Amino acid sequence: TLRAARPLAVPRALPGAYTHRFASTFALLEQRDGKLQPSAQNVVTAARTLGNPVVGFVAGKAAKEVAEQAAKIEGVDKVIYVASEAYEKGMPESYAPLVAENAPEDTTHILSVHSIFGKNVMPRLAALLDVQQVSDITAVESPDTFVRPMYAGNIIATVQSSEAKKLITVRQTAFKAAAVGSAAAAEIVEGKDSKHVGSVEWVEEHPAVSDMPDLATASKVVSGGRGLKSKENFDGLLIPLANAMGAGVGASRAAVDSGFADNSLQVGQTGKVVAPELYLCVGISGAIQHLAGMKDSKIIAVINKDPDAPIFQVADVGLVADLFEAVPEMTKKLQK
Ligand code: FAD
Numbered sequence: 001t002l003r004a005a006r007p008l009a010v011p012r013a014l015p016g017a018y019t020h021r022f023a024s025t026f027a028l029l030e031q032r033d034g035k036l037q038p039s040a041q042n043v044v045t046a047a048r049t050l051g052n053p054v055v056g057f058v059a060g061k062a063a064k065e066v067a068e069q070a071a072k073i074e075g076v077d078k079v080i081y082v083a084s085e086a087y088e089k090g091m092p093e094s095y096a097p098l099v100a101e102n103a104p105e106d107t108t109h110i111l112s113v114h115s116i117f118g119k120n121v122m123p124r125l126a127a128l129l130d131v132q133q134v135s136d137i138t139a140v141e142s143p144d145t146f147v148r149p150m151y152a153g154n155i156i157a158t159v160q161s162s163e164a165k166k167l168i169t170v171r172q173t174a175f176k177a178a179a180v181g182s183a184a185a186a187e188i189v190e191g192k193d194s195k196h197v198g199s200v201e202w203v204e205e206h207p208a209v210s211d212m213p214d215l216a217t218a219s220k221v222v223s224g225g226r227g228l229k230s231k232e233n234f235d236g237l238l239i240p241l242a243n244a245m246g247a248g249v250g251a252s253r254a255a256v257d258s259g260f261a262d263n264s265l266q267v268g269q270t271g272k273v274v275a276p277e278l279y280l281c282v283g284i285s286g287a288i289q290h291l292a293g294m295k296d297s298k299i300i301a302v303i304n305k306d307p308d309a310p311i312f313q314v315a316d317v318g319l320v321a322d323l324f325e326a327v328p329e330m331t332k333k334l335q336k
Contacts, residue, residue: 024077025052026103027072028112028121030090034062036069038217039113041177044075046170047111048178049140053077055107057191059087059098064188071184080191089205090117093198096124102191106255107165108143114169122169131163138174152269152292172216173275173296208262210249212239215265218248220278223267223294224260225252227304227323234260237327238282244334250274250294252284268293283323288310303327 027047029040036058047054054075058066059082060302067081080102087095099121103110110125112118114136138156145160146168185232192267216222222242228234234255242249251261253268267274269292279297284290286302286309295314302315305322312318319326 005037020105022106023052023108024055024104024109025050025109026099026107027054027056027076028099029056029058029066029079030113030115030117031058031060031066032062034060034065036066037113037115037248039115039172040070041073042172042175043111043113043170044178045175046137046140047109048075050109052108055080055104056186057081057099057102059084059095059191060090061085061088063087064190067188068184069268071186071188072181074181074185076178076186078187078189080189081191082191084193084195086195086197089202090121091198091200091202092120092124094196094201095121096128097196098191098193099125100128100336101194101196103165106108109166109172110245111146111168113172115172118169121198122167124166129165129167131165131167132161133167133168133169134159134161136171137168138171149292151290153295154288160181171273173273208264210320212242213246213248215248215250215267215274216272218274219276220245220247221250221267221274221276221294221297222247222280222282223250223252223284224255224282225284225290226254226258228255228260228284231260233324237323237331241327241331241334243279244331245263247278247280248276250279252287252290266293275303281311281315282327284311285309286314 022182025047027043030037056070056076056078056079061082063083067079070079074188112122134146137146137148147158150157224234224238250267251265255261256263269289273293275296277298279294280301282303299316300314302311302318303323303326
């Protein structure tokens with residue numbers, strides 16, 4: 001009789017999946033100058049794997065137009081936007097409280113890309129909401145368990161979060177870009193704005209302008225190191241090779257610190273993380289801090305005159321040669 005009195009079993013969703021009717025995943029989508037950044041598509045893929053409806057969020061001067069772009073990403077159910085110049089630069093002091101104000105109460109996860117923007121905004125948001133953040137994830141095991149590299153990629157940790165709201169930054173290269181449809185599929189809604197003012201003011205910026213493919217999203221990258229010896233060689237040898245290959249340009253920290261290349265080109269633990277189809281290292285030794293930014297590249301090719309350089313241990317193809325001979329020769333052949 002006891003058995004008969006038991007309620008009928010409730011149909012169960014996938015193990016660990018959220019079943020709350022209104023639960024949602026809130027995805028901060030980065031914009032610049034009214035253009036949705038490509039990372040938005042990777043963040044949506046990560047958000048999608050969590051199982052709840054995905055609500056995108058954009059703020060900035062032309063946020064309404066950006067919301068229209070975001071609404072076309074497959075897998076986005078709704079986009080909330082706040083159109084105001086005050087949030088254009090994503091200054092964390094004002095952007096974080098704006099996110100807290102707009103994230104639906106029943107949001108289970110708040111995601112952002114692990115870019116300068118995400119690394120700025122999310123810790124402040126975590127402090128505001130009094131939760132612990134999970135940073136730079138490369139995979140979702142379940143709605144509360146995530147995979148993330150630590151110690152420059154020497155350890156791959158699986159972490160479980162018991163927070164009611166999980167704040168997560170996502171490694172862009174680890175998640176496929178969600179497809180973009182031709183028509184808006186998601187609902188677009190204007191968000192709330194209590195006119196948050198931060199203690200920091202945006203004064204000016206001097207972005208490095210380049211017509212070369214963007215390092216973060218290029219399918220091929222040519223990176224130069226200290227072996228190039230000077231800025232003249234970096235500009236005169238490496239960049240023509242990259243142009244001939246249609247590749248983006250990267251650099252080691254030693255090359256950046258020596259003034260051969262702009263800081264925005266640095267690849268590695270303290271620079272950008274890239275995973276192109278082809279990564280060609282020229283005059284780079286292969287320090288672990290550099291490997292942390294490129295070792296997930298599909299094919300790693302190396303030009304180095306030292307056959308014992310550690311970079312050869314991760315290389316798929318290697319050329320032991322003096323770069324001052326090999327690079328001009330390769331460039332010439334490619335230009336033909
Ligand atoms: P080197 O190690 O000096 O290597 C130069 C290479 O060029 C050598 O292998 C040499 O054989 C080769 N070479 C020289 N002449 C020629 C020639 N004529 N032809 C062919 N080959 C030649 N580094 C990063 O890159 N990115 C990071 O984000 C980063 N973050 C760091 C964070 C921390 C906390 C620390 C401590 C270090 C970090 N570093 C980083 C620095 C890193 O440890 C190395 O010092 C740096 O990567 C070395 O750069 P490199 O390979 O260009 O120079």
